[in-house]
Amino acid sequence: MKYCRNIFLFVLLGASLIVSGCSSVGIATGAGAAVGISAAREGGLKGTANDIRISASISDKWFKYNVETFSKLSLTVEQGRVLVTGVVQDPQDRVEAIKLAWQVEGVRQVINEIRIADSQGIKGYLKDSWITAQLRTKITLDRDIQSVNYSIDTVQQIVYLMGIAQNQSELNKVIDIARTIPGVSQVISYVKIAGPEDKG
Numbered sequence: 001m002k003y004c005r006n007i008f009l010f011v012l013l014g015a016s017l018i019v020s021g022c023s024s025v026g027i028a029t030g031a032g033a034a035v036g037i038s039a040a041r042e043g044g045l046k047g048t049a050n051d052i053r054i055s056a057s058i059s060d061k062w063f064k065y066n067v068e069t070f071s072k073l074s075l076t077v078e079q080g081r082v083l084v085t086g087v088v089q090d091p092q093d094r095v096e097a098i099k100l101a102w103q104v105e106g107v108r109q110v111i112n113e114i115r116i117a118d119s120q121g122i123k124g125y126l127k128d129s130w131i132t133a134q135l136r137t138k139i140t141l142d143r144d145i146q147s148v149n150y151s152i153d154t155v156q157q158i159v160y161l162m163g164i165a166q167n168q169s170e171l172n173k174v175i176d177i178a179r180t181i182p183g184v185s186q187v188i189s190y191v192k193i194a195g196p197e198d199k200g
Contacts, residue, residue: 051077054106058082061100069093073114080108087115091155098151099190102162110151110162127183128154134181135159139174150174150191157185164194 055077062070070093073086082101088094094114101110116125131154139147150163159178165171171191178187 047079050080050106054080054082054104057104058101058107061103062097065096065100070097073097080106081111082107082109083111083113085113087117089117091116095153095155095160098153098162099160102151102164102190102192108164109148112151112153124156127157131157131159131181131183135178138177138181142173142177145170145174149194154184157183159184159187161187161189161191163191165191166194168193 055075058075062073069088069090070086072088073084076083076085084097084101088097094112094116097114098110098112101107132152135152135154136147139145139150146166149165150161153160153162159181161174161178165174171189171193174191175187175189178184
């Protein structure tokens with residue numbers, strides 16, 4: 001019983017390092033344990049290996065940008081879908097963290113749950129949140145747009161778009177919709193056009 005419990009704790013520790021660690025070292029340490037649980041995950045060994053690679057690559061980009069800035073962020077990667085949680089001090093750092101995540105090959109979706117420790121005030125926060133919600137609703141209701149492939153971040157009424165567009169026409173439509181929302185002062189796109197592996 002003690003032997004089984006030790007194995008369970010080892011696997012659990014390894015898995016937690018994979019999905020939530022912000023350091024490349026921690027992610028690499030958990031790689032061995034991932035093999036033991038990957039068979040139970042959708043995608044199997046290949047999917048697990050790809051998620052580990054994505055997590056390590058994002059962590060590496062954050063480290064090279066500024067390790068202290070992103071020290072309070074955590075990653076969860078599941079079948080190319082990335083969940084980012086944690087806290088940053090500057091709203092622009094939140095934009096940069098998500099932008100860097102989208103640059104990694106194989107990323108299909110980035111869910112931004114980063115919180116700002118020192119905001120521009122409740123009024124500014126509510127205005128930005130309203131703009132983001134309006135744009136998210138509009139593109140979700142549009143059948144020609146695959147909205148799940150887009151991340152939206154609004155900082156001081158500037159809309160930042162990140163993600164993968166199926167084609168240039170879809171991206172142009174999203175940008176045009178963003179520009180029609182009251183209060184938007186600028187739309188900045190970091191969206192890339194889908195390649196063969198992104199469409200699969």
